[in-house]
Amino acid sequence: MFAFIKSMMWFIKKNWYFYLAIVIVGISISLANLLPGTITASFTEALTNNTLTRDFIIYNILLAYLLIMILIYVVSTTKRVLQNRLKVRLYYALQVRYMENILVQDASFFEHFQAGDLLTRALGDVKSVNFSGSTRLLNIFLEFVTIVVTFIAMMLISPSLTLFSVIPLPIIFFFNFYLKKKVKRNWREVREEASKMGNVVLESITNVRTIRAFSKEEENYQKNLRYSDKVYKIERRNLKLNVVFQPVFNSVTAVATIIAYGVGSYYMLSRGMDVDAFVQFTIYLGMFASPLTNIGNLLNNFYQSLISADRINEVYNAKSSVLDSKDAKDISHVEEIEFRNFSFKYEDDDFYVLKNINLTIKKGQTIGIVGRTGSGKSTLVRQLVRQLPICKGELFVNGKFIEDFNQESIRSMVSYVPQEHVLFSRSVYQNVALGKADETNDDEIRHAIELADFAKDISALPYGLDTIVGEYGVTLSGGQKQRLAIARAFLKNSDVLILDDSLSAVDGTTEANIIKSLKEYRKNKTNIIVAHRLSAVMSADHIIVLDDGIIIEEGTHAELMALKGWYYHQYLSQQMDEKEVEHE
Ligand code: ATP
Numbered sequence: 304m305f306a307f308i309k310s311m312m313w314f315i316k317k318n319w320y321f322y323l324a325i326v327i328v329g330i331s332i333s334l335a336n337l338l339p340g341t342i343t344a345s346f347t348e349a350l351t352n353n354t355l356t357r358d359f360i361i362y363n364i365l366l367a368y369l370l371i372m373i374l375i376y377v378v379s380t381t382k383r384v385l386q387n388r389l390k391v392r393l394y395y396a397l398q399v400r401y402m403e404n405i406l407v408q409d410a411s412f413f414e415h416f417q418a419g420d421l422l423t424r425a426l427g428d429v430k431s432v433n434f435s436g437s438t439r440l441l442n443i444f445l446e447f448v449t450i451v452v453t454f455i456a457m458m459l460i461s462p463s464l465t466l467f468s469v470i471p472l473p474i475i476f477f478f479n480f481y482l483k484k485k486v487k488r489n490w491r492e493v494r495e496e497a498s499k500m501g502n503v504v505l506e507s508i509t510n511v512r513t514i515r516a517f518s519k520e521e522e523n524y525q526k527n528l529r530y531s532d533k534v535y536k537i538e539r540r541n542l543k544l545n546v547v548f549q550p551v552f553n554s555v556t557a558v559a560t561i562i563a564y565g566v567g568s569y570y571m572l573s574r575g576m577d578v579d580a581f582v583q584f585t586i587y588l589g590m591f592a593s594p595l596t597n598i599g600n601l602l603n604n605f606y607q608s609l610i611s612a613d614r615i616n617e618v619y620n621a622k623s624s625v626l627d628s629k630d631a632k633d634i635s636h637v638e639e640i641e642f643r644n645f646s647f648k649y650e651d652d653d654f655y656v657l658k659n660i661n662l663t664i665k666k667g668q669t670i671g672i673v674g675r676t677g678s679g680k681s682t683l684v685r686q687l688v689r690q691l692p693i694c695k696g697e698l699f700v701n702g703k704f705i706e707d708f709n710q711e712s713i714r715s716m717v718s719y720v721p722q723e724h725v726l727f728s729r730s731v732y733q734n735v736a737l738g739k740a741d742e743t744n745d746d747e748i749r750h751a752i753e754l755a756d757f758a759k760d761i762s763a764l765p766y767g768l769d770t771i772v773g774e775y776g777v778t779l780s781g782g783q784k785q786r787l788a789i790a791r792a793f794l795k796n797s798d799v800l801i802l803d804d805s806l807s808a809v810d811g812t813t814e815a816n817i818i819k820s821l822k823e824y825r826k827n828k829t830n831i832i833v834a835h836r837l838s839a840v841m842s843a844d845h846i847i848v849l850d851d852g853i854i855i856e857e858g859t860h861a862e863l864m865a866l867k868g869w870y871y872h873q874y875l876s877q878q879m880d881e882k883e884v885e886h887e
């Protein structure tokens with residue numbers, strides 16, 4: 304519990320006055336709750352002494368009771384309002400913190416944590432922690448206060464009767480201890496399975512087209528069912544635990560009551576204990592038992608949220624492998640990029656994907672990167688947007704280590720069109736506008752769309768620029784998606800433009816148009832084009848051919864053709880393919 308409180312300190316510190324107010328109000332409730340017992344006692348006393356009068360009933364019993372009830376109502380409502388506010392506040396803070404942590408992560412983080420898993424944690428686990436961090440934690444404390452307060456009140460009536468009555472209580476603590484372990488283990492299983500289920504559900508939804516195309520609905524449904532079934536079974540085991548333990552708490556309190564009645568009757572008959580004192584005592588004993596049961600339930604849920612807290616911390620502790628150093632500087636422009644003896648391997652692999660790369664890219668140059676699939680082209684360009692850590696060798700920007708600049712400013716210098724399109728479920732206009740961090744206008748957007756040779760498609764879209772792209776761009780063709788992404792990059796108009804296989808789904812003419820606008824519009828800027836079709840890089844100032852992570856050939860188109868190596872043969876075979884297409 305203390306570890307949990309410690310992990311919540313960042314929030315408690317900021318909102319301590321909330322916690323303090325709730326504690327004060329909560330203690331007042333415990334104290335106010337003792338008052339009705341005193342009224343019943345004085346009523347019993349008057350009854351046994353035959354001093355009951357009309358005025359006594361009206362003022363000392365009814366009116367007093369009414370006032371006490373109003374008081375209890377006011378403080379209880381105040382407590383509930385405060386607690387709800389605190390809960391909402393904490394929920395918001397937890398969500399923001401969670402999102403902030405996710406947004407700074409690098410690519411390897413997302414390979415480790417799948418989207419469905421992260422979503423499950425963001426919803427279920429954050430909620431569980433939220434409940435515990437706000438209401439549960441305080442309620443456990445306040446129930447404890449109630450126990451102490453009523454215990455003292457009982458002690459004041461009869462110390463020995465009190466001690467006899469609480470004899471069975473240690474059993475509760477013993478069970479609690481046992482329960483804690485079981486609940487925690489079960490809850491971890493529940494959450495882990497829920498995460499797996501989240502992944503499968505998300506996968507099924509996002510890949511629904513493929514699933515249908517391959518008639519895998521039934522198989523997929525069964526897979527979903529299996530996970531749901533598992534979650535159901537573990538949850539049921541959890542419920543069973545609760546069902547078994549709830550009666551334990553109840554029985555213990557029942558035993559305590561029996562003892563109190565037995566011993567109390569004996570005290571009244573042979574030791575002259577007052578009836579009114581005994582009545583008051585039994586009322587307090589009843590009030591003493593309910594927090595015990597409540598604490599049992601609260602602790603059960605609290606243990607679950609300890610696991611949830613661990614799961615959230617796993618996300619927080621997964622430090623990005625690309626981190627800014629303390630004195631990282633902003634970069635204002637990109638003059639030159641240089642890979643020097645640069646090698647890279649992915650964290651989980653034991654082989655290098657890039658080997659001893661030496662490449663200098665100067666401002667105003669257009670660089671072509673070609674090579675077989677899996678040769679390392681994407682890996683190379685992803686280095687420039689700091690998606691991957693530096694491994695071996697150096698990467699310089701403007702003659703300084705790229706690590707010396709802060710990542711965000713590096714990324715702001717680069718318009719990167721990744722191989723997989725990233726489209727949002729918004730209009731075409733808004734999707735393009737994402738390219739620019741600050742305000743943009745219609746003219747800029749239209750210009751970017753023209754440069755990307757996308758303008759000709761806009762009129763064919765049902766609502767033109769306002770057409771909603773649909774989730775993951777489902778309503779656009781492959782080539783349209785690519786050009787939308789390119790338009791976004793043109794709009795950003797940064798020092799470096801990277802097109803990673805972004806022209807693969809467009810026809811030859813469209814490709815030529817885009818290359819043409821690239822040359823005119825980005826004349827003095829750096830362009831990096833990764834492509835399979837060599838026509839896309841033919842006019843580049845420098846072309847490198849990657850094979851298995853090594854630069855095997857480099858030069859201009861003419862130089863590479865003269866080499867008669869991979870590039871030359873690839874070019875010829877692509878030309879032949881094109882001729883065949885023309886003949887058809
Ligand atoms: P393509 O032309 O198909 O896009 P590419 O040249 O861009 O291929 P990369 O994506 O850079 O190739 O991949 C190079 C190698 O690195 C491949 O062998 C691939 O399996 C491996 N690889 C790529 N991404 C990862 C990753 N996240 N973790 C581990 N290995 C990876």
Ligand code: MG
Nearest residue numbers: 680681682722
């Ligand atoms: Mg690639």
